[in-house]
Amino acid sequence: MASAILHLSSSSIFSPSFRTYRPSLSQNAYLSKPLRIKASTSLDYGKTSVADQSPTSMKTNNWQWKFKDTTINIYYEEHEKESSVPPKNILMIPTISDVSTVDEWRSVAKDIIQRVGKVNWRTTIVDWPGLGYSDRPKLDYNADVMENFLVDLMNSPNSPLSSLDNDLVVFGGGHAATLTVRAAKKGLVKPTAIAAVAPTWAGPLPIVFGRDSNMESRYGLLRGTLRAPAVGWMMYNVLVSNENAIQSQYKSHVYENSENVTPDIIESRYALTKRQGARYVPAAFLTGLLDPVQSREEFVGLFAGLERRIPVLVMSTSGAPKRSKAEMEALKEAKGVSKFVEVPGALLPQEEYPIIVAEELYRFLHETFELKN
Structure with missing residues (x-):
């Protein structure tokens, strides 16, 4: 998801007279070839499950993640239903952007836990350090820091996932999905399945302007300016932290249908950009420091690298920006992708079309963990 609205040209980046520009962004029964499915907007829930009327609950809490000499409060939510059947757990990780939040997964989480099947699903949604409702200290954020967070979250004995069994499924959006796959390929985390929803790998500026040495130096200058004590807040307020900019993002490339962009959504996302330290992660994301790969x-x-190791669902979107769509489509025939589907939406389908996304995700879970038995 784009995290700022800028005009940056290869010849005059950071010119005092810049204009605005909107960069576009970016199964356990193993299949011999990836399945390719185009999801319909008129899905039949009865084919995979029916809704359970058992009482459900949502609990919120904070986990103290220790990174070097800094302790960071990490916000998370747990969603489950009353059941005598031991639960199987799903970790849901938000898309990385300046308005990243657990809110984007909440409707999907509530939908999935109410499904009736052989498995009793339980979900945990976690905000990234520096984003959402988590603390936002002034760290030198990069892809390695975020990967380190994921590894600690999934492996540390004191994390909110420590009391869960080892059969952890991970759903991630955008860069979160790719960071999870990267950590899994290295063997640093061992989820039993991964769903990559509208996966991306390039930040807003690198995907538009590239990564030559000249551009990298300009990204560094912009990043340093955004992190500066006084001028940083001024620039952040002009480029990102205002309701017009956020609304423009959502209508141009975050949502597929601009009519789905409500005043409530804009107001809640605007409030996130006003939290103390809000500009540090976006400064890194915008300029490519959070990119898990370079090509x-x-x-x-x-x-x-996950072929025959972990079932992987890739969920592309019909309305993704051209450049991001091309990266998603590159995974259609890729090794290691067990199943490929397309759903409506742009860069945040789990928030814009939660019912459709939940149906496809549950179908993947059903095929992976129920049909094989």
Whole structure:
């Protein structure tokens, strides 16, 4: 998801007279070839499950993640239903952007836990450090820091996932999906399945302007400016932290249908950009420091590294921006991708079309963990 609205040209980046520009962004029964499915907007829930009327609950809490000499409060939610059947757990990780939040997964989480099947699903949604409702300290954020967070979250004995069994499924959006796949390829985490929803790998500026040495130096200058004590807030307020900019993002490339962008959504996302330290992660994301890889070849290679190891669903979207769509489509025939589907939406389908996304995700879970038995 784009995290800012800028005009940056290769010849005059950071010119005092810049204009605005909107960069576009970016199964356990193993299949011999990836399935390719185009999801319908008129899905039949009865084919995979029916809704359970058992009482459900949502619990919120904070986990203290220790990174070097800094302790960071990490916000998370747990969604489950009353059941005598031991639960199987899903970790849901939000898409990385300046308005990243657990809110984007909440409707999907509530939908899935109410399904009736052989498995009693339980979900945990976690905000990234520096984003959402988590603390936002002034760290030198990069892809390695975020990967380290994921590894600690999934492996540390004191994490909110420590009391769960080892059969953890991970759903991630955008960069979150690719960071999860990267950590899994390295063997640092061992989920039993991964769903990559509208996966991306390039930040807003690199995907538009590239990564030559001249551009990298300009990204560094912009990043340093955004992190500066006084001028940083001024620039962040102009470029990101205002309701017009956020609304423009959502209508141009975050949502597929601009009519789905409500005042309530804009107001709640605007409030997130006003939290203390809000500009630090966006400064890194915008300029490519959170990119898990540097090329499409590396991106495809990450998924290939999971072939025959972990079932992987890739969920593309019909209305994604052209450049991001091309990266998603590159995974259609990729090794390591067990199943490929397309759903409506742009860069945040789990928030814009939660019912459709939940149906496809549950179908993947059903095929992976129920049909095989």
